[in-house]
Amino acid sequence: MRGAEVLVVDDIHKSYPTAEGPVPVLSGVSLGLAAGESLALTGESGSGKSTLLHLAAALDRPDQGGITLAGTPLAGLDDAGLARLRRDRIGIVFQQFNLIPSLTVAANLAFQARLAGRHDPDWTAELTGSLGLEGLERRYPDELSGGQQQRVAIGRALAGRPGLILADEPTGNLDEATGAAVLGLMLGLVAETGAALLMVTHSERLAARLDRRLHLRAGRLA
Numbered sequence: 334m335r336g337a338e339v340l341v342v343d344d345i346h347k348s349y350p351t352a353e354g355p356v357p358v359l360s361g362v363s364l365g366l367a368a369g370e371s372l373a374l375t376g377e378s379g380s381g382k383s384t385l386l387h388l389a390a391a392l393d394r395p396d397q398g399g400i401t402l403a404g405t406p407l408a409g410l411d412d413a414g415l416a417r418l419r420r421d422r423i424g425i426v427f428q429q430f431n432l433i434p435s436l437t438v439a440a441n442l443a444f445q446a447r448l449a450g451r452h453d454p455d456w457t458a459e460l461t462g463s464l465g466l467e468g469l470e471r472r473y474p475d476e477l478s479g480g481q482q483q484r485v486a487i488g489r490a491l492a493g494r495p496g497l498i499l500a501d502e503p504t505g506n507l508d509e510a511t512g513a514a515v516l517g518l519m520l521g522l523v524a525e526t527g528a529a530l531l532m533v534t535h536s537e538r539l540a541a542r543l544d545r546r547l548h549l550r551a552g553r554l555a
C-alpha cells in the first residue's frame with residue numbers, strides 16, 4: 334500500500350555554471366515517492382541522475398522549483414536545518430563511500446545511528462550479518478576491499494533506519510550475487526520500516542526489482 338509522500342520533487346530546474354555560461358542539467362523534473370515505495374532512476378551517463386539525488390539529499394539547492402521532504406519544504410530551511418533533516422531522516426549511499434577513516438566498521442555504523450538518534454545494537458548486528466561483514470567489525474575502512482567498503486557504506490546508510498534512502502549505484506562494486514543480495518536487504522528494510530528508496534542504477538535487472546522506474550533523458554523524465 335502506498336503510504337504518505339516522503340519525497341516530493343516539483344518542477345525543479347538546475348544548471349551548473351561553466352566558462353561557456355550556465356549548462357542546464359535538470360529542466361522541469363517532478364516526482365513523488367511514498368513511504369514503503371522503491372523507485373529506480375535510470376538514464377545515460379551525464380543525464381542528471383546524481384544531480385537529482387544530490388538535490389533530494391538536500392546537499393544542493395535547485396535553481397527553480399521545490400523539494401518537500403516528509404512534509405517539510407526544503408526551501409524554507411537554512412543550511413543547518415538542511416543538515417539536521419539529512420542527519421535525522423535520510424540514509425545516503427554515494428559512489429564515494431564517505432566512510433570515516435578513523436573509525437572501525439562497527440563504529441562507522443554505530444556513529445551514523447547515534448547521529449540519527451536511533452542507535453540500536455541489535456539492528457546494527459543484524460545489518461552486519463546481512464551485509465556479510467562479520468569478522469570485519471574491527472577493521473578500518475582502508476583495510477577493506479572496494480566491495481567491502483561499499484557494503485559498510487550501505488550499512489551506514491541503513492543504520493539509523495532512515496525514512497528516505499537515496500542510493501547512487503549502491504551495488505556498483507559488488508559481484509552480481511552479492512549485489513542482488515544487498516539490494517534484497519535494502520528492499521527488505523523498505524518493506525519492514527516503511528522507508529522510501531530512490532536508487533540510481535544502470536542495471537535493467539536491478540531496476541526491475543523496484544516498484545517503479547523513471548528514466549532521465551537530457552534533464553527530463555521520459
Ligand SMILES: Nc1ncnc2c1ncn2[C@@H]1O[C@H](COP(=O)(O)OP(=O)(O)OP(=O)(O)O)[C@@H](O)[C@H]1O
Pocket residue numbers: 349350351358376377378379380381382383384385
Ligand atoms: N559541479 C559541476 N559543475 C559543472 N557541471 C557539472 C557539475 N556536476 C555535474 N555536472 C554536469 O552535469 C551533467 C549531469 O551530471 P550528473 O553527475 O548528474 O549525471 P549522471 O546522470 O549522474 O551521470 P553518471 O551516470 O555518469 O554518474 C553532466 O554533463 C556533468 O558533466
